[in-house]
Amino acid sequence: MRLDVLTIFPEYLAPLNVSLVGKACARGVLDVRVSDLREWTYDRHNTVDDTPYGGGPGMVMKPDPWGEALDTVLADGYEAGAHTPALVVPTPSGRPFTQELAVELSERPWLIFAPARYEGIDRRVMDEYATRMPVYEVSIGDYVLAGGEAPVLVITEAVARLLPGVLGNAESHRDDSFAPGAMADLLEGPVYTKPPVWRGRAIPSMLTSGHHGKIARWRRDEALARTAEMRPDLIERCDPAGFDKKDRETLSILGWAPEPGGRFWRRPSVVEE
Numbered sequence: 001m002r003l004d005v006l007t008i009f010p011e012y013l014a015p016l017n018v019s020l021v022g023k024a025c026a027r028g029v030l031d032v033r034v035s036d037l038r039e040w041t042y043d044r045h046n047t048v049d050d051t052p053y054g055g056g057p058g059m060v061m062k063p064d065p066w067g068e069a070l071d072t073v074l075a076d077g078y079e080a081g082a083h084t085p086a087l088v089v090p091t092p093s094g095r096p097f098t099q100e101l102a103v104e105l106s107e108r109p110w111l112i113f114a115p116a117r118y119e120g121i122d123r124r125v126m127d128e129y130a131t132r133m134p135v136y137e138v139s140i141g142d143y144v145l146a147g148g149e150a151p152v153l154v155i156t157e158a159v160a161r162l163l164p165g166v167l168g169n170a171e172s173h174r175d176d177s178f179a180p181g182a183m184a185d186l187l188e189g190p191v192y193t194k195p196p197v198w199r200g201r202a203i204p205s206m207l208t209s210g211h212h213g214k215i216a217r218w219r220r221d222e223a224l225a226r227t228a229e230m231r232p233d234l235i236e237r238c239d240p241a242g243f244d245k246k247d248r249e250t251l252s253i254l255g256w257a258p259e260p261g262g263r264f265w266r267r268p269s270v271v272e273e
């Protein structure tokens with residue numbers, strides 16, 4: 001996969017050379033190119049922003065540097081044999097970044113990231129490049145950042161670990177919270193390792209019982225409890241056909257009951273302590 005990043009803070013992308021993404025690059029699975037957007041400014045101050053039409057706070061990134069930078073990166077990439085690019089623009093007004101979207105992006109051979117500072121990029125840039133390639137405007141969550149560089153790191157890590165040959169056998173995709181598949185719709189419960197007692201705290205005895213069926217059931221119950229506590233929206237969204245008899249029993253103890261439609265809803269009588 002080829003990955004271009006156009007940014008006014010190229011140093012911010014240094015972590016792309018580290019850890020999993022760095023290894024993917026070293027192994028030749030990923031070809032990362034970071035370019036400084038200011039290379040495509042031609043005034044004395046390397047201006048990339050201007051005041052918004054219609055007034056209002058903040059500054060908007062000018063279309064010209066983006067247009068020239070994107071045209072150059074596209075020409076370079078095509079010349080190097082890359083094809084079917086997609087533009088990824090991190091923005092709080094984008095579609096939520098999910099594991100499903102990570103999988104979709106990981107299946108594309110060429111991603112071009114356009115992280116913006118200030119109040120965003122002149123809309124005409126996304127409109128123009130949308131006529132030539134898919135444009136993904138993506139939000140990594142509901143909070144305020146100074147710019148899209150951190151989201152680029154987040155999205156890149158989520159995508160890179162899905163590329164063939166990047167993850168070792170030790171880490172597999174299936175059981176991750178949010179991975180499409182096995183535990184798809186539940187959060188993971190607690191995990192433990194040696195020593196068996198740490199600062200007077202023992203591990204749950206269940207885990208050394210050797211009863212693999214009981215351990216699996218216990219883990220499932222812990223996952224249900226954790227999800228109900230931290231992400232009740234995930235329980236509500238669950239297809240009830242995915243719950244077995246014991247799941248229903250556990251959910252009932254946690255204060256959840258099926259609606260007439262079958263989906264689970266938390267009984268209003270149960271309140272937090």
Ligand code: J9Q
Pocket residue numbers: 090091092116117138139140141142143144145146147148149151
């Ligand atoms: C560019 N807050 O926030 C959440 N996902 C993306 C963003 C974001 C931001 C500011 C600038 C992206």
